Amino acid sequence: MILVRGVLGVPDLNIPPIEPLLIPKISLQQGTQAINYKATLTNLKLYGLSNYKVEDSAINMDAKKLDAKIIIPVLYLESDYDISGRALVVPIQGTGLFTANLTDVRADARMKGKIIKKKGQEYVEVKDTIVKLTVKTAKAHFGNLFNGDATLSKATNDFLNQNSKDIIDEVMPAIEEVTSTLLDDICNKAFRATPWDKLIPK
Numbered sequence: 001m002i003l004v005r006g007v008l009g010v011p012d013l014n015i016p017p018i019e020p021l022l023i024p025k026i027s028l029q030q031g032t033q034a035i036n037y038k039a040t041l042t043n044l045k046l047y048g049l050s051n052y053k054v055e056d057s058a059i060n061m062d063a064k065k066l067d068a069k070i071i072i073p074v075l076y077l078e079s080d081y082d083i084s085g086r087a088l089v090v091p092i093q094g095t096g097l098f099t100a101n102l103t104d105v106r107a108d109a110r111m112k113g114k115i116i117k118k119k120g121q122e123y124v125e126v127k128d129t130i131v132k133l134t135v136k137t138a139k140a141h142f143g144n145l146f147n148g149d150a151t152l153s154k155a156t157n158d159f160l161n162q163n164s165k166d167i168i169d170e171v172m173p174a175i176e177e178v179t180s181t182l183l184d185d186i187c188n189k190a191f192r193a194t195p196w197d198k199l200i201p202k
Helices: 150-162 164-193
Strands: 021-031 035-047 053-060 065-087 090-118 121-126 130-142
Touching (some): 090 164, 130 150, 130 164, 150 164
Antiparallel strands (some): 021 035
């Protein structure tokens, strides 16, 4: 957890600042009976990650494995969006600004690495991180839905927020997959720059 704690990041280890955490682009897609959509978020900013609390953690040094339970009290995000599809019985389409407030975000994460050798030194590589997320409450707003139609936009945003629990349950697997990939990327940028024996001195 030390690796991602610094609000300002760690430039020497290629670790980005996490307050806010900037993500250039995320693509989401799902096609189930309840939720069917394609969405792209660009210039995504996440606020609140630096206030995380580690509820529990366990490290297996021999297996290079970390299990952690993390709580983020409040998470706020804003992003440009492009979405088309359907949420439950409501069509949703538009481009504009997306904002969301999430409270009591809980993450159960399992990270496992393997040792690779480069130029006579050992480095750890993380792969196939698994993250399971739960969110207590969520409130979101899509600006400029349906080419700015105020009536349709308000009705759609109201419906999405009134049914946020069901929608979150449906879209969570896609979000968990993106979060796992993001954690792999951040950790590997750090681990590529620092040999294992310097990360974990004997």
